[in-house]
Amino acid sequence: MNELALTYRDFASREATSIESICRALVLHNRDKIQIKKEDRAVQNMVRIVRAVISLSQKKGFQGMSLRDLSQETDLSMGALYNYFNSKEELFEMIYNEGKTTILQILETHATDENPAIRLQQAICAHLYLSETLPRIFSFFFMEAKNLSPKNQKNVITMEQSSERYFEKILLDGIKKGIFQIESHQLMAGALKALLQDWYLKRYKFSSRKISVEQYAQFVIQFVETNLYAPGNR
Amino acid sequence: MNELALTYRDFASREATSIESICRALVLHNRDKIQIKKEDRAVQNMVRIVRAVISLSQKKGFQGMSLRDLSQETDLSMGALYNYFNSKEELFEMIYNEGKTTILQILETHATDENPAIRLQQAICAHLYLSETLPRIFSFFFMEAKNLSPKNQKNVITMEQSSERYFEKILLDGIKKGIFQIESHQLMAGALKALLQDWYLKRYKFSSRKISVEQYAQFVIQFVETNLYAPGNR
DNA sequence: GTCTATATAACGATAGAC
DNA sequence: GTCTATCGTTATATAGAC
Secondary structure, three states: OOOOOOOHHHHHHHOOOOHHHHHHHHHHHOOOOOOOOOHHHHHHHHHHHHHHHHHHHHHHOOOOOOHHHHHHHHOOOHHHHOOOOOOHHHHHHHHHHHHHHHHHHHHHHHOOOOOHHHHHHHHHHHHHHHHHHOHHHHHHHHHHHHHOOHHHHHHHHHHHHHHHHHHHHHHHHHHHOOOOOOOOHHHHHHHHHHHHHHHHHOHHHHHHOOOOHHHHHHHHHHHHHHHHHOOOOO | OOOOOOOHHHHHHHOOOOHHHHHHHHHHHOOOOOOOOOHHHHHHHHHHHHHHHHHHHHHHOOOOOOHHHHHHHHOOOHHHHOOOOOOHHHHHHHHHHHHHHHHHHHHHHHOOOOOHHHHHHHHHHHHHHHHHHOHHHHHHHHHHHHHOOHHHHHHHHHHHHHHHHHHHHHHHHHHHOOOOOOOOHHHHHHHHHHHHHHHHHOHHHHHHOOOOHHHHHHHHHHHHHHHHHOOOOO
16 A cells, blocks of 8 residues: 555644534634624534534534524524524524635645655545545535525635635646646546545545545555546547 | 547437436326326426426525425415425425436446446446436536435435446456556545536536546546556556 | 315414513 | 424325316
């Protein structure tokens, strides 16, 4: 087995990403909307709320989740919930925006090598490891993006495509430096993104087959690289 | 450009798949649930209903779609709608089951060559062309499968995985005959499925880049085949 | 076969006691 | 800071006129 450019262990030790850390940032960024004064209590309960939202959305969709469902799942009354947000829609946007910020930040932190071949491997690993840590957040974003209000719909495209553009840039750099031989960096980046998404959208499949995230990273890198260096590629 | 094992033109001329034909089958299979006696009228209005369901679900999800929305979009009153189904959940299941049957049938019809290399190309093309004809139905299935009642959840897995298993079988056959050299036919089939799903889940992307379904078919075949014949493959 | 009108339940959201 | 009680609205579903 080849060495991975980034191991899950290394990634996990450098990034303490969790729902907790996202919720702390979320509380700080929305101090005006959240009426609870004690920060620790606000974060603590927001964690329960976010966990419940993601879990219930997975079962019936965000629109299908009622605030009574949410109240029951969090053991907070309806009245209490409304101290943490002003409307159901606002709750969605708080979660969405905070997750988006966190994810994009982390992806850019880990792929830094100046050799595009290595940078590509780092980016693939970082994306997979992050979605391994927060699989339900990733699939929540993918499945519920349509619930964003029209004014925020632009951001969806930005989020959905921004990581793809990041891969495109790496591929372009590799082509320019004569390392990669490919015809369409756009199709290639899109295909790569599809393979990365599969990891969190079909989680049950991989876990039932006992495939680890590092094994899958290795597979994806191999699968893509075969096409980057094959001269017959169209 | 290599010749495709199956062109879109050939596929389209053999298959007259459309929402209309699916709705006709749907009406016939649910004669007990639909109270409209004249078949033609039933089919005609069911087409409007199904189109509206898929369109509204795309915007706000099936759960987020109210029957008032549906009434407005179809120009049928609430009362009239209930002559076509007995509950919102039943409507969902009628559409889901009928689409599932149709799709699986068609996929199996087109990949028949005894050479696994060619059969694989045929299956890839058939899957892409069918999802090109009915893109919104495919993404409806993917996004809304969670709305199935628990007793039908088993079927989801069957539907989601049955086409993947079909690809697995082709790959296994190719390995046995010494044509393909791959380590894990399961990972390979999964990756292939992810690439095929990308076509209907990210439709806006491909259409804005003016990539035709045949171009994408060519790309996917190339992308996968490079890995089937590369001896370095893990 | 389709309509209008309505029954009944659940929804998001708020007010005020504690 | 959280609760209970309840507001006004909207949901699914049905009944009966045409």
